[in-house]
Amino acid sequence: MKKPAVVHSRSRVNARLEAVRKGRHTGIGKRRGTANARLPFKVLWMRRIRVLRRLLHKMRDAKKIDRHIYHTLYLHAKGNQFKNKRVLLETIHSMKAEQAQTKALVEQAEAKKSRARARVAKRLAKEEKGKDDQ
Numbered sequence: 001m002k003k004p005a006v007v008h009s010r011s012r013v014n015a016r017l018e019a020v021r022k023g024r025h026t027g028i029g030k031r032r033g034t035a036n037a038r039l040p041f042k043v044l045w046m047r048r049i050r051v052l053r054r055l056l057h058k059m060r061d062a063k064k065i066d067r068h069i070y071h072t073l074y075l076h077a078k079g080n081q082f083k084n085k086r087v088l089l090e091t092i093h094s095m096k097a098e099q100a101q102t103k104a105l106v107e108q109a110e111a112k113k114s115r116a117r118a119r120v121a122k123r124l125a126k127e128e129k130g131k132d133d134q
């Protein structure tokens with residue numbers, strides 16, 4: 001007489017896998033590989049650099065940053081200057097503010113120069129007129 005097949009249930013395994021997916025049973029005592037083996041530094045780097053470059057491309061295409069700022073920030077990103085997207089955005093805002101301030105100062109200086117030139121021209125015209133009268 002043949003014995004019935006022995007049941008080998010996976011219900012406990014499935015329950016445990018579900019718990020691990022939620023983050024249970026993953027403490028220091030359950031880890032066998034190094035941190036780099038479990039989630040490679042390279043993968044983290046690739047994720048981060050792709051996010052930063054994608055943001056830079058979008059902002060350049062939307063004309064929010066010019067190509068000079070884009071190039072500078074692209075190289076900074078490549079050189080590991082930005083920890084995350086928030087830091088990059090803060091840098092973009094500060095660079096744009098600095099650029100706007102510089103532009104305003106240049107315009108003010110140009111206006112001051114033009115006023116001075118007009119004043120000199122007016123004075124010369126007045127002197128010429130005074131010479132003609134004599």
